[in-house]
Amino acid sequence: MQKPFNFEAQKTLDILSAGAFLTTRSEGRLNTMTISWGAIGIMWGKPVFAAMVRASRFTHGLIEAAGEFTVSLPSQDMQKALGLCGSASGRDIDKFEAAKLKPAPSAKIKTPRIDCKGTHYECITLVKADMTPQNAADEVKKTWYQDNDYHTFYFGEIVNTEIVD
Numbered sequence: 336m337q338k339p340f341n342f343e344a345q346k347t348l349d350i351l352s353a354g355a356f357l358t359t360r361s362e363g364r365l366n367t368m369t370i371s372w373g374a375i376g377i378m379w380g381k382p383v384f385a386a387m388v389r390a391s392r393f394t395h396g397l398i399e400a401a402g403e404f405t406v407s408l409p410s411q412d413m414q415k416a417l418g419l420c421g422s423a424s425g426r427d428i429d430k431f432e433a434a435k436l437k438p439a440p441s442a443k444i445k446t447p448r449i450d451c452k453g454t455h456y457e458c459i460t461l462v463k464a465d466m467t468p469q470n471a472a473d474e475v476k477k478t479w480y481q482d483n484d485y486h487t488f489y490f491g492e493i494v495n496t497e498i499v500d
Contacts, residue, residue: 351408369418373406441497444495456496462488
């Protein structure tokens with residue numbers, strides 16, 4: 336079932352913390368990565384999913400070029416695929432083939448979602464912001480950024496939500 340926007344924030348955050356897929360496609364390259372951080376809410380009068388991607392990641396260059404992404408929150412056990420997609424780089428392997436994932440077409444954007452049961456958000460980047468050491472608390476820098484590999488925040492308007500049972 337497709338909906339322009341539908342989310343249950345706590346359910347989304349619970350699933351996200353266990354792992355979700357962020358997928359993007361640009362110039363014929365399709366890649367997905369595992370995320371377990373993000374935020375969902377209303378910004379600029381629109382439903383938004385905020386995703387974080389480190390500048391060093393293969394996905395970073397793709398999302399920069401594409402300006403869109405999907406977030407797939409599986410409701411079925413996909414821990415093996417999430418593990419692979421969170422530990423291998425799309426520079427080196429085709430994660431869809433290696434993790435036995437299939438893309439499914441999105442309704443409103445070119446980037447597909449993961450073909451699985453769950454909730455899927457189709458997002459178009461509204462704002463991106465590079466995180467800098469000057470803007471991070473010392474505790475955050477010490478715990479998460481000892482290597483200075485900071486995230487870029489992608490605030491994506493959720494243009495469609497699909498729930499697959």
